[in-house]
Structures are given as C-alpha cells and as structure tokens.
Amino acid sequence: MPQGKIIKALSGFYYVLDKERIIQCRGRGVFRKNKITPLVGDEVVYQADNDKEGYILEVLERKNELIRPPISNVDVALLVFSAKQPDFSPTLLDRFLVLVEANHINPVICISKMDLIQDEKKKKELKQFVQDYEKIGYQVFEISTKMERTIQELRPVLEGRISVIAGQSGVGKSSLLNVLKPELELKTNDISTHLGRGKHTTRHVELIEIGGGLVADTPGFSSLEFIDIEASDLSYCFLEMRERSVDCKFRGCTHVQEPKCAVKEAVEKGEIPSYRYEHYLQFLEEIKDRKPRY
Known part of the structure; x- marks a missing residue:
C-alpha cells in the first residue's frame, strides 16, 4: 500500500502528498469509532481509487503532536x-x-x-x-x-x-x-x-x-498556557537546568528551597542567567496554581 504525508486538512478531506502527486483522501469510518483524528504532518498509509482520490487506511506513529495548531x-x-x-x-x-x-x-x-x-x-x-x-x-x-x-x-x-x-x-x-x-x-x-x-x-x-x-x-501556538506540563517536569524544559539537575543532592529537586542544589549554585555563579531562573520560578507558581482538570 502507498504511503504519504498529510499536508492539508479541510472539510473532512485530507490531502496526502506522495512524492510529486497530491491525493484527496477521506478517513476510514473506523477512525471516528477508535477516536483517531488524522492531523496535518501525519505519515499515513492510503488506498487510491484513482490518480486523485482515495482513503486513509492507517495513521503511522507520531513523534509529537500539537493541539493548537493541530x-x-x-x-x-x-x-x-x-x-x-x-x-x-x-x-x-x-x-x-x-x-x-x-x-x-x-x-x-x-x-x-x-x-x-x-x-x-x-x-x-x-x-x-x-x-x-x-x-x-x-x-x-x-x-x-x-x-x-x-x-x-x-x-x-x-x-x-x-x-x-x-x-x-x-x-x-x-x-x-x-x-x-x-x-x-x-x-x-x-x-x-x-x-x-x-x-x-x-x-x-x-x-x-x-x-x-x-x-x-498557521498562526503558531494559540495557547501559551502550561496546560499539560507538570511542576516536576518544568526544569527539564530549561536546557541548562536539565543538564545540572543530575548534580543536585536530592532526586526530584525543584530548585527552590532544597540544599545543595546544583541549579541554584549555577545561578549564584552567573552560569545560569538570573532572569531565566526567575522565569522558571514564575512558571512553576503558575503551574502549581493551575486549577485541576477533571
């Protein structure tokens, strides 16, 4: 079966790029039942009825996905x-x-x-x-x-x-x-x-x-809220903190009040810009104050 990449999704149609040609495809009915929504950027397996139309049979594994933009x-x-x-x-x-x-x-x-x-x-x-x-x-x-x-x-x-x-x-x-x-x-x-x-x-x-x-x-990220980021994961999104956290005394160090914190030591030495650390603390509070979702 041929494979391609979805380059546009519009009004229930998915436009699949396969080398030089673009096939207008619909998704299989089973996708809705299995709560699978093909996204732009997806690598897919499709079946072509002719040179221009076909059906998406399978969405291959994604390495990442964004919700806004989808x-x-x-x-x-x-x-x-x-x-x-x-x-x-x-x-x-x-x-x-x-x-x-x-x-x-x-x-x-x-x-x-x-x-x-x-x-x-x-x-x-x-x-x-x-x-x-x-x-x-x-x-x-x-x-x-x-x-x-x-x-x-x-x-x-x-x-x-x-x-x-x-x-x-x-x-x-x-x-x-x-x-x-x-x-x-x-x-x-x-x-x-x-x-x-x-x-x-x-x-x-x-x-x-x-x-x-x-x-x-796309207009880029329409939401700048940390909806899916947990407080324990935030420091991993700061590269310089991620590298130094292995040297902290406590595993799972939040880099706030813990003693012998390698991140705070790096900030004090000027190895991590103070404004980056301040932003980390600001974002951490924001995540902690986030209303729980049910």
Whole structure:
C-alpha cells in the first residue's frame, strides 16, 4: 500500500502528498469509532481509487503532536521575536521555549527588525541576550528584511523538515516568509488570503514547500498556557537546568528551597542567567496554581 504525508486538512478531506502527486483522501469510518483524528504532518498509509482520490487506511506513529495548531511530527519551531516594535521579551520567549521543549521540538530563535535598534545601550542588551541563549545551546538568528541575506541563512534549518513559525503579532513572520518564498505574497499584519484564511473563510493548517522543507501556514501556538506540563517536569524544559539537575543532592529537586542544589549554585555563579531562573520560578507558581482538570 502507498504511503504519504498529510499536508492539508479541510472539510473532512485530507490531502496526502506522495512524492510529486497530491491525493484527496477521506478517513476510514473506523477512525471516528477508535477516536483517531488524522492531523496535518501525519505519515499515513492510503488506498487510491484513482490518480486523485482515495482513503486513509492507517495513521503511522507520531513523534509529537500539537493541539493548537493541530499538527504532528514537527521538527523545528521558528520562534520569531522582534528587537523593537514590539520590544524583545525574554519572558515571552522563555514561555515559548518551554512549550516547544515539552513537545520535543527543536526550537530556533529568530530576532527580527535588528535594523531598528539604533541606541547603543539597547544594542548591547540585545547582544547579551543573544549570547546567553547561544551559550545555553540554542541557534539564534539575527534577521532583518532589509538585509535579505540574514533571512536566507535560515534555509538550511528548514531543509527536509516540518517547521512551524510562532511569535507575537507584528514581529515580522509574514515578512520573513515573503522573503523565503516571494510568490506567497502574504500581507504583513494581515491574514493570509493566498491560503484561504480571510475573515470569513475556514481556518486550516496547511504545509507549504519553503526552503526545501515544509512550513506550516498557521498562526503558531494559540495557547501559551502550561496546560499539560507538570511542576516536576518544568526544569527539564530549561536546557541548562536539565543538564545540572543530575548534580543536585536530592532526586526530584525543584530548585527552590532544597540544599545543595546544583541549579541554584549555577545561578549564584552567573552560569545560569538570573532572569531565566526567575522565569522558571514564575512558571512553576503558575503551574502549581493551575486549577485541576477533571
């Protein structure tokens, strides 16, 4: 039986990419009974009635899945944050990073509108943030639509992978995509009309070929709440804490009040940026205060 990848889901139809052709498929009736919902990004086994239509017989095992946006098997999350307008927010970036790490997706940080920073003090502050995140182990790209070369440098990150783009409104996500694939003609600060997502049309997730990979046409994470993350797992979503937690005296150390905590020692020595630790404590309280779900 042939296999392919779902690149679009719309009105009960799943559009399966198999090499060069796209087959419009319906799911098997048994999927609903077994509570299986095929997602964009799924690798599937299908049966083709002809060159254009068929049925999905089986959804293969996923390596990850997101609920909002509904997509699976994501390799990379491009987290786009602007240097200015809106101002760079390390708190919001860390929130995104936690959500991405929790879903076992590789985050890549893009700081856009670098050309807008003229103030030397602000420039120095931003460079320090870049160095901090690179030291942790993240790829950081400083980009500007006025310097197209900086955006083209992202292509190797996208190649051969499924990527999602996330970030605040107005940070330049559409501008970035327009440079990578001009024929998209996405309106900046507007909804994509090219892909049928106007105000009165059905919103859907679609994978489009960009830079040798597939990029999700989606607004990114519509929920930034830590719904599925437990307090005991939070430190594993901070790479520098994950590495050091093995050296804590107590197993299951929360890095708050326990003695001989390797994470707190690293913060005191300046090896972990204090703002990262403060964000950890803030997020930990948020998770603890979360109302239980039944």
